[in-house]
Amino acid sequence: MKKSFKRKAISLLTTALLLGSLAGCGNGETSTEDGGTNTATSGETIKIGLNMELSGDTASYGSNARDGAMLAINELNAAGGVLGMQIEPIERDNKSDAAEAATLSAALIGEEIAVQVGPLTSGCVNASIPVLSEAGIPIVAPAATAANITVDPDTNEVRPYVFRVCFIDPFQGTLMAQFALDSGYTTAAIYKDTSSDYSQGLAESFKTTFEAGGGTIVAEEGFTSGDRDFRATLNKIKGTNPEFLYVPGYYQEVAPLIKQAREAGITIPMGGGDGWDSPDTLSVAGADALNNCFFTNHYSSEDADEKVVAFVTAYKAAYNDKTPDAFAALGYDAIMAVASAIESAGSADPQAITDALASLTDFEGVTGTMTMDEQHNPIKAGVIIEYVDGAQVMNTRIEP
Amino acid sequence: MELLKRNPAALFLKILILAGIFSAIQYMISFKILSTYYQMTLTTLCLNIILAVSLNLINGFTGQLSLGHAGFMSIGAYVSVVFTQNLDAPFLLALFMACLGAALAGLVIGIPTLRLRGDYLAIATLGFGEIIRIILYNIEAVGGAAGITGIPKLTTWPWLFGSVVLTILVINNLTNSSYGRAIVSIREDEVASELMGINIVNYKILAFIVGAMFAGLAGGLYAHFFYIIKPNTFGFMKSFDVLVMVVLGGLGSTSGAVIAAIFVTILSTVLQSFPELRMVLYAMVLIIVMIFRPQGLMGNKELSFKILRRKRGEAKK
Known part of the structure; x- marks a missing residue:
């Protein structure tokens, strides 16, 4: 009993020391920040x-x-x-x-x-x-x-x-639907991330605007964030023959999705939102697959x-x-x-x-x-x- | 612990210390000495203690590697919010239902999966956590992916303190009872304990249910403090964080789980000032601790169990 207590005491001491050294770091940091505040009067x-x-x-x-x-x-x-x-x-x-x-x-x-x-x-x-x-x-x-x-x-x-x-989200969906209609497409499919309210929001406004402009949504499918294999659903979408595929999602899923879509022979234009905007989209999907892909964004560095x-x-x-x-x-x-x-x-x-x-x-x-x-x-x-x-x-x- | 039970003076002292901690912090909160930030950190600390101690019952004492703790937490969170927000139930009832809901889930999950061992159980519980998350994504009534916002802030210091004490008390008493001995015997050798007439599946499920129940309690408290819950909050990483605390504290040591929960929370908080290096430093500290104390900070029951038993035997002589 005594010995085990000693062990406990040593463990506690080690813990305390570790914590102490960490707290020390923390204090050091805080005090410099405080110093900064004190030297500068509130107006500076x-x-x-x-x-x-x-x-x-x-x-x-x-x-x-x-x-x-x-x-x-x-x-x-x-x-x-x-x-x-x-x-x-x-x-x-x-x-x-x-x-x-x-x-x-x-x-x-x-x-x-x-x-x-x-x-x-x-x-x-x-x-x-x-x-x-x-x-x-x-x-x-x-x-x-x-x-x-x-x-x-x-x-x-x-x-x-x-x-x-x-x-806001609805605006991005509206923008892309407007773009698809302006480009002369009348049928579109939506493949959205059902685990993200961002994706759902974009899909909803895309659908509303696209249908209001005389277009038809021929398929509406979903994936969840973390998915990596989209082939089965993509083939299903391919069977409905849409002219445009709207994939509002984040780059982690969208990049492999686009690659797999092109591999499955889906050559139609694809569109998405600002969640696409990452260098990873290009490195994962590849330049060829991304041709004929569009996304709405806040700005373009090419502007x-x-x-x-x-x-x-x-x-x-x-x-x-x-x-x-x-x-x-x-x-x-x-x-x-x-x-x-x-x-x-x-x-x-x-x-x-x-x-x-x-x-x-x-x-x-x-x-x-x-x-x-x-x-x-x-x-x-x-x-x-x-x-x-x-x-x-x-x-x-x-x-x- | 046994020593304290036999000694009424020590028990009294223990109660006095607890009352002291409680009133000191309550005083600081009432007189606004403790800023919102520290109150939030304190809440995270208390929740981490509840989670670590309850997971330790499953992982440490029973020796069943469960990776679904966040799943139980999310059930507790959602159930309690449905009760307070949609049904206007009192907080106590909501928390009770959170515990009950999570315990039921523990039972439902436990019966089929606890027949599995080791890696298989880990995978099954991991799967369970993910299933809960995906189900919550798809229930529009609880906000789907966006989750629920505007949850009333009902979790206060007395609730937190009471829950922490209750968790430690129940789990400590359980592990020190004959049930606890049976549970530990399962960890040590399933075949041997079965031969001794212990119904291993029943005891495993018992540990699983109790662990899940307190995870549900933590979930309920979490939801009513941070205003917002969404399925993502209770992902695999949350289960993993708790597992880190349990392993760091020492598998099978309740005091170890408490210390590790405090250690990890404080570590994480201190490192907030170094956003660039935060995760690197965090990982480094964990690695250093694991190198120098592979049995965990307090781990006097894990890994070195045989040595310890020998030592204990010597000490008793």
């Missing part, structure tokens, strides 16, 4: 919390948005800051987990942020909202496209502290617009010649929109920023000129991007 820096998916399922979105946001912050700071104050980013990783995102928001409130930018995915944003709203801190979601983010689905009231700089060109050049210079994707552009725009709101409010107070964001008008972002509507969704353009021999080429820009 504006703290922006970046609550992003830097690891986990959607890490690729988070890292790119973070890079875009950091570029914006560096540009603003280099130009003398906003209202003469430097912007201090506080970056946190929510592991693509909703509870983690909520906890981090609470931590960021403790760090006295003026506004939170992120998370990227709708689920994590939804989890963050209650904590931030309670504290009266505005949140700007760069890429949360689910319809119910800015509006409470139970009461249908606009959430006063929630904003976004991207268009000749001078704002886009300037952004792409700066981004490439800052990040080893990497081409910024839509998430990077939206992260950049989120920060710039906040900066613009702070400037027009003349104050970095969270409430003042909230009011200014609500009345944001003709803000010229990389992803288009936006005006906040009464539901805190920006009214802005979308683009159709086409894959041509592995390259993303801007097909058309569709204004709302």
